[in-house]
Amino acid sequence: MGPFAKILLLSICVAYIAVKWTAPSFDPESLRGARVLVTGASKGIGEQMAYHYGRFGAKIVITGRREKALQQVVERCLSLGAQKALYIAADMANESEPDKVVDFALEKLGGLDYLVLNHIGSSSFSMWEGDVEHTRWLMKVNFFSYIQMAWKALPSLEQNKGSLVIVSSVAGKMPSPFVAPYVATKSALNGFFGSLYHELALKKSNVSISICTLGLIDTESAMSKVKGLVKAPAYPATEAALNIIRTGATRQQELYYPWFTHIICVIRDWFPPLTNYLIQNSINYNP
Numbered sequence: 001m002g003p004f005a006k007i008l009l010l011s012i013c014v015a016y017i018a019v020k021w022t023a024p025s026f027d028p029e030s031l032r033g034a035r036v037l038v039t040g041a042s043k044g045i046g047e048q049m050a051y052h053y054g055r056f057g058a059k060i061v062i063t064g065r066r067e068k069a070l071q072q073v074v075e076r077c078l079s080l081g082a083q084k085a086l087y088i089a090a091d092m093a094n095e096s097e098p099d100k101v102v103d104f105a106l107e108k109l110g111g112l113d114y115l116v117l118n119h120i121g122s123s124s125f126s127m128w129e130g131d132v133e134h135t136r137w138l139m140k141v142n143f144f145s146y147i148q149m150a151w152k153a154l155p156s157l158e159q160n161k162g163s164l165v166i167v168s169s170v171a172g173k174m175p176s177p178f179v180a181p182y183v184a185t186k187s188a189l190n191g192f193f194g195s196l197y198h199e200l201a202l203k204k205s206n207v208s209i210s211i212c213t214l215g216l217i218d219t220e221s222a223m224s225k226v227k228g229l230v231k232a233p234a235y236p237a238t239e240a241a242l243n244i245i246r247t248g249a250t251r252q253q254e255l256y257y258p259w260f261t262h263i264i265c266v267i268r269d270w271f272p273p274l275t276n277y278l279i280q281n282s283i284n285y286n287p
């Protein structure tokens with residue numbers, strides 16, 4: 001590594017530490033009794049968020065497609081200390097179900113303090129072979145349902161000085177091979193909610209928006225897809241979940257987890273050849 005690269009790396013690290021140092025501190029007590037809706041909570045990161053919110057004594061509604069799994073998650077949330085835990089099964093590709101879920105939460109909890117949008121539709125980890133229909137479906141699940149639910153919940157979040165938390169991915173900031181439809185949906189989320197962030201600020205809204213950029217997380221579904229194909233390390237879902245909750249509770253604009261995803265995003269535009277090398281080299285592929 002040349003002296004310039006060393007100085008650059010050091011400055012990035014110093015800037016990173018400075019940002020972390022000045023971040024507001026998280027008070028778990030602020031979540032006691034908070035009314036939370038978490039989507040995609042039958043497994044993975046959403047399930048782990050449900051358990052953390054449960055431990056913090058929140059009132060939660062969770063949703064997902066599989067009723068049986070949701071029921072088990074709800075039971076565990078209650079045993080961990082949730083003041084209330086309810087579920088509603090829904091298919092986010094259906095145009096009427098996102099509204100139905102928000103209405104259910106508003107009615108059962110009497111309002112919302114946190115809307116945590118986390119669900120994703122299943123997509124294969126492979127080169128794009130022209131399946132437009134799949135991409136259209138994924139866009140409905142991963143994007144359109146998000147903006148529909150956010151809009152539906154916004155009046156209640158306004159009243160309660162609430163928070164909108166969007167679970168996105170480093171894929172939304174950095175195109176990557178084998179996940180083109182997924183990258184498209186996450187880029188759409190980043191673009192849309194990034195714009196909404198400014199609009200709410202201009203309106204002096206009570207609502208905070210947090211966009212969470214996650215790297216590879218060790219959920220069962222992610223691991224089964226990338227097994228043998230990706231060389232990047234995977235990070236624990238429970239830790240990712242806690243970081244997302246903290247980011248929402250402290251009303252921060254962004255989260256990068258694991259931390260180096262931030263640095264990857266920073267170097268992306270400065271050193272395109274390095275970025276291309278890192279991305280393509282993280283994949284095991286022999287034509």
Ligand SMILES: *[C@@H]1O[C@H](CO)[C@@H](O)[C@H](O)[C@H]1NC(C)=O
Pocket residue numbers: 094095096097100
């Ligand atoms: C969408 O969900 C509603 C109920 O919320 C149901 O009546 C309708 O049949 C569903 N549509 C499709 C296409 O599955």
Ligand SMILES: *[C@@H]1O[C@H](CO)[C@@H](O)[C@H](O)[C@H]1NC(C)=O
Pocket residue numbers: 158159160161204205206
């Ligand atoms: C923000 O919240 C306060 C009460 O907490 C409310 O009076 C005010 O109308 C809210 N602002 C907006 C834009 O709704």
